[in-house]
Amino acid sequence: xxxxxxxxxxxxxxxxxxxxxxxxxxxxxxxxxxxxxxxxxxxxxxxxxxxxxxxxxxxxxxxxxxxxxxxxxxxxxxxxxxxxxxxxxxxxxxxxxxxxxxxxxxxxxxxxxxxxxxxxxxxxxxxxxxxxxxxxxxxxxxxxxxxxxxxxxxxxxxxxxxxxxxxxxxxxxxxxxxxxxxxxxxxxxxxxxxxxxxxxxxxxxxxxxxxxxxxxxxxxxxxxxxxxxxxxxxxxxxxxxxxxxxxxxxxxxxxxxxxxxxxxxxxxxxxxxxxxxxxxxxxxxxxxxxxxxxxxxxxxxxxxxxxxxxxxxxxxxxxxxxxxxxxxxxxxxxxxxxxxxxxxxxxxxxxxxxxxxxxxxxxxxxxxxxxxxxxxxxxxxxxxxxxxxxxxxxxxxxxxxxxxxxxxxxxxxxxxxx
Amino acid sequence: xxxxxxxxxxxxxxxxxxxxxxxxxxxxxxxxxxxxxxxxxxxxxxxxxxxxxxxxxxxxxxxxxxxxxxxxxxxxxxxxxxxxxxxxxxxxxxxxxxxxxxxxxxxxxxxxxxxxxxxxxxxxxxxxxxxxxxxxxxxxxxxxxxxxxxxxxxxxxxxxxxxxxxxxxxxxxxxxxxxxxxxxxxxxxxxxxxxxxxxxxxxxxxxxxxxxxxxxxxxxxxxxxxxxxxxxxxxxxxxxxx
Numbered sequence: 199x200x201x202x203x204x205x206x207x208x209x210x211x212x213x214x215x216x217x218x219x220x221x222x223x224x225x226x227x228x229x230x231x232x233x234x235x236x237x238x239x240x241x242x243x244x245x246x247x248x249x250x251x252x253x254x255x256x257x258x259x260x261x262x263x264x265x266x267x268x269x270x271x272x273x274x275x276x277x278x279x280x281x282x283x284x285x286x287x288x289x290x291x292x293x294x295x296x297x298x299x300x301x302x303x304x305x306x307x308x309x310x311x312x313x314x315x316x317x318x319x320x321x322x323x324x325x326x327x328x329x330x331x332x333x334x335x336x337x338x339x340x341x342x343x344x345x346x347x348x349x350x351x352x353x354x355x356x357x358x359x360x361x362x363x364x365x366x367x368x369x370x371x372x373x374x375x376x377x378x379x380x381x382x383x384x385x386x387x388x389x390x391x392x393x394x395x396x397x398x399x400x401x402x403x404x405x406x407x408x409x410x411x412x413x414x415x416x417x418x419x420x421x422x423x424x425x426x427x428x429x430x431x432x433x434x435x436x437x438x439x440x441x442x443x444x445x446x447x448x449x450x451x452x453x454x455x456x457x458x459x460x461x462x463x464x465x466x467x468x469x470x471x472x473x474x475x476x477x478x479x480x481x482x483x484x485x486x487x488x489x490x491x492x493x494x495x496x497x498x499x500x501x502x503x504x505x506x507x508x509x510x511x512x513x514x515x516x517x518x519x520x521x522x523x524x525x526x527x528x529x530x531x532x533x534x535x536x537x538x539x540x541x542x543x544x545x546x547x548x549x550x551x552x553x554x555x556x557x558x559x560x561x562x563x564x565x566x567x568x569x570x571x572x573x574x575x576x577x578x579x580x581x582x583x584x585x586x587x588x589x590x591x592x593x594x595x596x597x598x599x600x601x602x603x604x605x606x607x608x609x610x611x612x613x614x615x616x
Numbered sequence: 617x618x619x620x621x622x623x624x625x626x627x628x629x630x631x632x633x634x635x636x637x638x639x640x641x642x643x644x645x646x647x648x649x650x651x652x653x654x655x656x657x658x659x660x661x662x663x664x665x666x667x668x669x670x671x672x673x674x675x676x677x678x679x680x681x682x683x684x685x686x687x688x689x690x691x692x693x694x695x696x697x698x699x700x701x702x703x704x705x706x707x708x709x710x711x712x713x714x715x716x717x718x719x720x721x722x723x724x725x726x727x728x729x730x731x732x733x734x735x736x737x738x739x740x741x742x743x744x745x746x747x748x749x750x751x752x753x754x755x756x757x758x759x760x761x762x763x764x765x766x767x768x769x770x771x772x773x774x775x776x777x778x779x780x781x782x783x784x785x786x787x788x789x790x791x792x793x794x795x796x797x798x799x800x801x802x803x804x805x806x807x808x809x810x811x812x813x814x815x816x817x818x819x820x821x822x823x824x825x826x827x828x829x830x831x832x833x834x835x836x837x838x839x840x841x842x843x844x845x846x847x848x849x850x851x852x853x854x855x856x857x858x
Binding site for chain 2: 200516518519520521522524525608611
C-alpha cells in the first residue's frame with residue numbers, strides 16, 4: 199500500500215467536505231478558462247472581420263477611423279474619393295481587384311452600402327470565407343437590394359419585399375427616398391461580421407436615389423424612378439474601396455504610393471494591422487474580466503486551504519496512527535499534499551468538463567445570435583499553463599497545512615488522547 | 617537460537633523535560649531489559665507514562681542521558697532515521713482508535729509493512745504479506761469473515777486485536793502498548809492480555825506495557841513505577857523478580 203493509495207482512500211472517506219472544495223475549484227477553473235476562451239474567440243472574430251483584403255483606401259483620415267466606417271459601418275467618412283481617382287488607382291497593374299463602397303444612407307437603423315457585385319466575389323471574412331446567399335440572388339437592377347442576415351431577420355423581410363431607403367443616418371419621414379423603393383432580391387447567410395447589419399445596393403442605386411437631391415434636400419426638379427434610370431448613373435465619388443493585390447509583397451509599396459497620391463489626399467491601411475491595433479484599445483475589458491476570474495480562483499484556493507486546515511483536526515488521530523507505524527515528516531506532509539493534488543486535479547478535470555459541457559450547449563445559440571463560431575478546440579498552451587499554474591499554486595498553498603500537520607504530530611506524539 | 621548479549625532496551629540517566637519546564641518529567645537512572653523480558657510501567661495519569669513511551673519509540677529524544685534500543689542510541693539518529701527505526705523494530709498499540717477507518721481490517725494490518733522494508737521482507741518469509749496478516753488475525757481470534765470488513769463494524773475488543781496484529785506483523789523486536797485494555801471490560805481484558813502475551817512470546821518480542829492498573833503487574837517479569845511526583849520517579853526500585 200503506497201502513500202497515494204492511503205491519500206486516496208482517506209480523501210474518499212472525507213468526501214463530502216472535499217467534494218464541495220472540488221466543486222469550488224471546478225467553477226473557478228471553468229470561469230478562468232471560459233473567459234480566456236471568449237477573449238480569444240472574440241479577438242479572432244474581430245480580427246477576421248476582413249480577410250484576403252490587402253488594403254482599404256479612403257480619403258485621408260486616421261487608420262482607425264477609416265477602418266471603423268469602411269468595415270464596421272461606425273462613424274462617417276470626412277471626405278469622399280472621387281470616381282476619377284478611384285479609377286486611376288484601380289487601374290494600377292499591381293492591383294488584382296478593387297471593390298468600391300459608398301456609404302451615407304440608412305434603412306431603419308441599418309446602414310446602406312452601395313457597391314458592385316465584385317463585393318460578393320472578393321469580400322471575405324474569417325479564414326477566407328466568402329459571402330454566401332441564403333436565399334435569392336445578387337443585385338442586378340438599379341433598384342435591387344441584398345440584405346445582411348440580421349437586417350432580414352430583425353425586420354422580417356423576405357425576397358420580393360419593397361423597402362425605402364432614408365437619406366442620411368437618421369430615419370425621418372421627410373428625408374426618405376420613398377419615390378424610389380428597392381426590391382429585396384437576396385438575403386445573405388449569417389457571418390458574424392458587420393455585413394449582417396448592412397443593406398447592399400448597387401452604386402447605380404445610390405446614384406439614382408440622389409439624382410434629384412442637392413445639399414441634403416430634394417431639389418426643385420424631381421425625377422421618378424423610371425426617369426432616373428434614363429440618366430448616366432456612374433457615381434461621381436465613393437466613400438472607400440477595398441484592394442486586393444497581385445502580389446502581397448507589394449503591399450507596403452502600393453500603400454505608400456496611395457498615401458502620397460498627389461491629386462487628392464488619400465489613406466491606405468492594412469486591415470489586419472489596424473484591426474489588431476483596434477483590438478488593443480478595446481481589449482481592456484477582457485483583461486479586467488480575466489483578472490477578476492483570477493481572483494475567483496484565488497478565493498477558490500483559499501477555500502480549499504480552509505477546508506484542508508479544518509480537516510487537520512479530525513485527521514490528528516489518523517496521523518498519529520501513521521506516525522506510530524513509522525511515517526516520517528515527509529510522509530505526513532506528502533499525505534496532505536497528495537490529498538490537495540487529488541482535490542485540485544479533480545477540480546481541474548471537472549472544471550474542464552464543465553467548460554466543454556457549457557460550450558457544447560452554448561455553441562448553437564452563440565453562433566445563431568452572434569455568428570461567432572465557438573470552436574470546440576482542445577485546450578491551447580495558455581489554458582494548459584493556467585491549469586498547471588492552478589495545480590502548482592494549490593500544492594504550494596497546501597505546504598502550509600502539511601507543515602502544520604507534521605508539527606502537530608510531533609506535539610501529539612504517539613499517545614494522543616481522545 | 618544464538619543468544620546475542622545485546623540489551624533490547626537500556627536507559628542510563630535518562631531525563632526528559634519540555635522546553636521551559638523546570639523539573640524533569642522523566643528521570644530513570646538505570647533500566648536494562650534483556651530479550652524475552654516484559655516490562656510493566658505503572659503510573660497514574662500525569663506521571664509521564666506517555667512521555668516515556670514517546671522516548672522509547674523515538675518520537676522524542678531525551679534531554680539528558682541515553683535511551684538505547686537494540687544497541688542503538690536513538691539520539692544519534694536523525695528524526696527521519698528514528699522514524700524508520702520505529703517502523704522497522706517497534707510495534708505500537710494505543711488505548712483505542714488504533715485503526716484507520718477508511719481501510720479494511722486486513723489493510724490496517726498490512727499497513728505496517730508500507731513504511732518498513734524490513735517488516736515487509738519478514739512478513740514475506742513464509743508467504744505474502746496479506747497471508748501473513750490473515751494468519752495473525754486468525755491467531756488473534758479474528759476469523760476471515762472479519763478481514764474484509766470495515767473496522768468500524770468491529771467491537772472495541774476486536775479492534776484492539778487488529779491493532780495487535782498490526783503491531784506484530786513483520787516481527788518487531790519491541791512491542792509498546794499504551795493502556796491497550798483501558799476500553800475493555802474485565803473479561804475481555806484478560807482474554808486480550810492472554811492473546812497478547814501468547815503472540816508476543818511466539819514472535820520473541822519484548823513487551824513494554826503501560827497501565828495505571830496494578831492488577832496487571834503480576835504477569836510481567838519486570839515492573840517500574842512512575843510517580844506523579846517526578847523527582848521520585850525511579851527505575852528498578854519496584855522491580856519484581858520473575
